[in-house]
Amino acid sequence: DGGITQSPKYLFRKEGQNVTLSCEQNLNHDAMYWYRQDPGQGLRLIYYSQIVNDFQKGDIAEGYSVSREKKESFPLTVTSAQKNPTAFYLCASSMWQGAFGYTFGSGTRLTVV
Amino acid sequence: AQKVTQAQTEISVVEKEDVTLDCVYETRDTTYYLFWYKQPPSGELVFLIRRNSFDEQNEISGRYSWNFQKSTSSFNFTITASQVVDSAVYFCALSEADTDKLIFGTGTRLQVFP
Numbered sequence: 682d683g684g685i686t687q688s689p690k691y692l693f694r695k696e697g698q699n700v701t702l703s704c705e706q707n708l709n710h711d712a713m714y715w716y717r718q719d720p721g722q723g724l725r726l727i728y729y730s731q732i733v734n735d736f737q738k739g740d741i742a743e744g745y746s747v748s749r750e751k752k753e754s755f756p757l758t759v760t761s762a763q764k765n766p767t768a769f770y771l772c773a774s775s776m777w778q779g780a781f782g783y784t785f786g787s788g789t790r791l792t793v794v
Numbered sequence: 795a796q797k798v799t800q801a802q803t804e805i806s807v808v809e810k811e812d813v814t815l816d817c818v819y820e821t822r823d824t825t826y827y828l829f830w831y832k833q834p835p836s837g838e839l840v841f842l843i844r845r846n847s848f849d850e851q852n853e854i855s856g857r858y859s860w861n862f863q864k865s866t867s868s869f870n871f872t873i874t875a876s877q878v879v880d881s882a883v884y885f886c887a888l889s890e891a892d893t894d895k896l897i898f899g900t901g902t903r904l905q906v907f908p
Contacts, residue, residue: 723899723901729895782844782887
């Protein structure tokens with residue numbers, strides 16, 4: 682079955698640590714996205730990538746980094762510079778721009794302990 | 795600028811009631827796309843519908859229906875005879891034809907009580 686796999690489902694981080702969230706898709710989609718969702722709030726775009734080896738900042742990129750070395754993979758690193766990283770992180774992909782909508786992964790819930 | 799407004803933060807209904815979720819959008823483009831997604835407690839967003847700006851026909855899919863009105867820039871979603879399984883957060887989203895991003899509303903949490 683085609684889809685997006687995010688791992689891990691739950692992640693705990695100590696303050697000052699960097700952590701990497703995985704996102705893999707087998708849909709052959711060109712574009713991939715990372716969103717952050719806080720309780721009771723909507724989705725905020727962190728980073729997105731339209732093609733391999735290229736990515737753009739979204740609305741809240743500070744404290745995050747990404748890479749796009751393969752079409753299938755778009756990992757997100759939450760760095761120690763992100764002051765409030767506890768949130769639900771969603772990865773998505775789309776066939777071409779946003780015209781066809783996104784397919785979402787099941788999310789990673791990150792908690793700072 | 796693009797914007798999506800979902801003014802209803804939370805709606806509570808009793809099973810079998812009909813409920814309408816409102817969505818108002820802003821865009822300067824004549825070609826754009828509108829979407830509704832459902833986010834159940836598990837967290838994953840589930841695609842419900844896509845509508846392009848040239849197709850104002852209302853759509854019905856089982857208990858779900860969508861009313862697209864360009865004159866009022868609205869794309870409202872109605873659930874008929876709601877069920878407990880409809881309890882979720884529902885997001886409306888907009889994409890302009892030449893952009894890379896979906897713009898999401900803040901979502902409406904629907905609670906259906908038995």
